[in-house]
Each structure stands twice: as C-alpha cells, then as structure tokens.
Amino acid sequence: MRIRVTILAVVLLASLCAWASAHRLAQQAPPGTDAALRAGPSQPATESDLDARIKNFDYSQLADAVDAMPDSADRDYFGGVLANRSGHIDESIGLLNKVLPGLKSSRPDRASVALQTLADDYQKSFRYNDAIAAFEDLLHNFASQMDAIEKHGAEDDYQVTLLLRDAPPQTISFDGGIDLATDRTPALGTIETNLTVNGVTQSWILDTGANLSTVSASFAAKLGLRLSSGVAETQGATGAENKLRIAIMPEMKLGGATIRNVVLLVLDDASLNIPGGKKTSYQINAILGYPVLEALERITFTKDGHFLAGPDSPSGQSGARLYMDGLTPLLECEVENRKVLFSFDTGADASLLSVRYHRDFPDAFKGLRMKHYGMSGAGGAEKLSAYYLPQVQLGVGQTRAVLLKVPVVPAMGTDMDLRFGNLGRDLVDPYPSFTLDFESMRFLLGDQITAETK
Secondary structure: OOOEEOOEEEEOOOOOOOOOOHHHHOOOOOOOOOHHHHOOOOOOOOHHHHHHHHHOOOHHHHHHHHHHOOOOHHHHHHHHHHHHHOOOHHHHHHHHHHHHHHHHHHOHHHHHHHHHHHHHHHHHOOOHHHHHHHHHHHHHHOHHHOOHHHHHHHHHHHHHHHOOOOOOOOEEEEOOOEEEEOEEOOOOOOEEEEEEEOOEEEEEEEOOOOOOEEEEHHHHHHHOOOOOOOOEEEEEOOOOEEEEEEEEEEEEEEOOEEEEEEEEEEEOHHHHEEEOOOOOEEEOOEEEOHHHHHHOOEEEEEOOOEEEEOOOOOOOOOOEEEEEEOOEEEEEEEEOOEEEEEEEOOOEOOOEEOHHHHHHOHHHHOOOOOEEEEEEEOOEEEEEEEEEEEEEEEEEOOEEEEEEEEEEOOOOOOHHHOOOEEEOHHHHOOOOEEEEEOOOOEEEEOOOOOHHHO
16 A cells, blocks of 8 residues: 555656656566466466465455455465455455465565555554554565565555554435536636645545545645644655645535545645646645545546536446555456556546556557656656657546547656556546546446547
C-alpha cells in the first residue's frame, strides 16, 4: 500500500531538454515478473506463479487459480490476499490471521505480504491501532522480504498511521439521496463540488486517486482543525515526498450522507500548489479522497455536472471489474485480448502508461521516437522523455474505449512501474457518465461519444 496524493497535470515541454534519457525505458521486467505467468489455461499455475501474480497485479488470473485450489492453508493465504484486493475486507482479515502464525516460520516472504495486506485491511476498517501493530511486526521482523519500493511505502504508511493512534473510526449514515452539482477547476480540469464544512464553503476536488482526503494548511486553519503534533510524509504523483500532519474532521455532510471522523492529510500550501506552465500555478485547498468516496457505496459522475452517490444511486454491476491496491482503485481492462490492471484517478487530466506497458506490448512502439514530456503534481514537477502512442484501445467491460496521444513514461521508481499505467479523465470524458460501484466492485462507462464525432 502507498498513501499518496495523485493530482496530476500533464504539460508538453516541447522547448525544453529531456530530463530522462531513452535507456530508462528499456524493456526490463519489473521485479517478480515470471515468464510462467504467460502460461495458457491448459498449464496449471504453480505456487511460485501465484506469488508472482500477487506481485505483478495479475488478480484475474489469481482468482481463477484460487477457485480451482482444494481447501488448504495455501488456499487460505492466496484467498485472503485476493479478498483484500477484491474489497472483501472482513474475509481477508479472517483468512490471513488464520494462516499468519504458520507463515512466519515456514514462508517469511508470504508472511511479509500477509502483514502488508492486514495493515491495509485494518486501515480500511479504521482499526488504526491494529494497523500499527501489523506495520511494526512487518518492519521489525520481515523488512528483508520487501523490495526497496515496498519498504519505503510501508515505512511512510506506518508513520502516517502512527499519527492516527487511538483515533475514532470513520462512520457514515444516510437520511436521503446525494445529488451534488459539479464543475471543473479552470486550471486543471479536475472535478469539483462546493461543500460547506464547519461553516466554511469551499470547492473540494473529487479525486479517486487521493488515498486520503487532503487539505492545505491555510484551509485547515479556516476550518479550525486541530493538527497532529507529529509529522509524516506522503508521496505525490511525481514521486516527490511531502511533509504532512493529520487532522480529524468530526462531521462532514454530502447531500443526504453524514460522514463522521474523516481523516484529513494536511499539507503545506506549497505542496498543493500545482505548476500549470512556465509562470502559472493553481492552489488546491481541499480534496475528497477514497475513504469518503468508498463509504458512499456507489458514486456516479455525469457529463452534465452531477455527482450521484449512496445506496440508491445507479449501479455499476454490469461494468468492468475493480480491484484495489491499498487505497487506490485498479480498473481491469482488456488490451490485445489480455486482462491487465491500471490505476484510475479522476484527479489526473490525462492517462499515463508505464514502463511495464512498454515491455509487455512492444509492437505498439515500432517506429516511434521519444519526445519531451513533463508532469506535475503534489510536491512539484518533473521533466521526462516519453513515447506517445497515437491510439490505445481498451476493453472496459462491454465498452471499447479509445485513448489518443497517450504518453508512456520511463521507470518512475514507484509501484506504477508494476502496473500498466494510470487512467485519467480522458478515459471518461467522452461518455455521458461513469460509475464506481464499491459494493459490486465494478466500473461502468455510459454510452460512448466516439473520438471521431467529438
């Protein structure tokens, strides 16, 4: 898991020199990749294949293999990890606690994964003290089993969770429907809605890529929030680390929903000041992140400016499958007859593909040359070189989506290197609506307005 803020603005830097050289986008397999993962259905997966499928976000294939396994401790382990990724938190906690004592002595590599997963389960259940205990067990006894990215992420997440020791759990109640008017921020194009919290009306960005709701230090002062005395760090979209404190919002109303004890990351204003060009920037003050959005059960964004949510809002059951990587939604798409996972982030204006996409679909890059590219997010900006794919076709459930001029970046040194990229608002903007259904763990696009008719 990796707690982070992922507001992402993409800027083409045609007049600037490339910061990253082409060799950073070499076709190097991410750690843990195994050629056996390409085995056909007639070749049963070995246990090492299943471990690699966890590592490489191949959850659809993992689910098929777990369904075929007989009852055993191994099935409980893989099933517990899969339950976490599939949004079944209580099931995951039960299965992993059942097998964890045996794993600690027999399979320390799996004990590490189980503890990382349990820490995430407890955070999602707002059992912060249990999450702290899982992190401490992981970092004190199994740190050698993690790669550098995992260890860095676990250390950051542990420091954030320490600030939540003895914090009350988030709760939600409904006394009516939710239909909020939305708009786009002029500078970034992010989806926002006006909320009145603690008597202060402010535009809040609705961001599925923000692992926790986030406010600027100056806005936290306007809200009269009490900040944690301790300080931790979180990672922005560019990989930059940002100092933060924690605050608890006692109550927040969204239409007919009342959410209590909302965790807010509080970042310095400068960390949420997003560069928009050579001389312009945009100050973000408030972001509504995943834990609040997930608590609403179903959320729908419409092109004509509505945010619908709650148990009586539209269902996405017929859509594409959703999984979770910590607090980040992952969307299963079909690329060249293969099911692969991308993170999905309404805070990103454009999609961004990863070094793994380049490695796994090399034919798409024949004849292409790298160009200048820049990205900015919480914590700063970065200049890179990237390939630009003229067109990318994605099967999203029953819908065939088309992305145009999609950048493919070098290795970023984050967990995005193991996924196939991050899908932004260019995926959903051609459609009249899109729904994230956290009850059924599905994502649904509305009727397509094709690129050719725009």
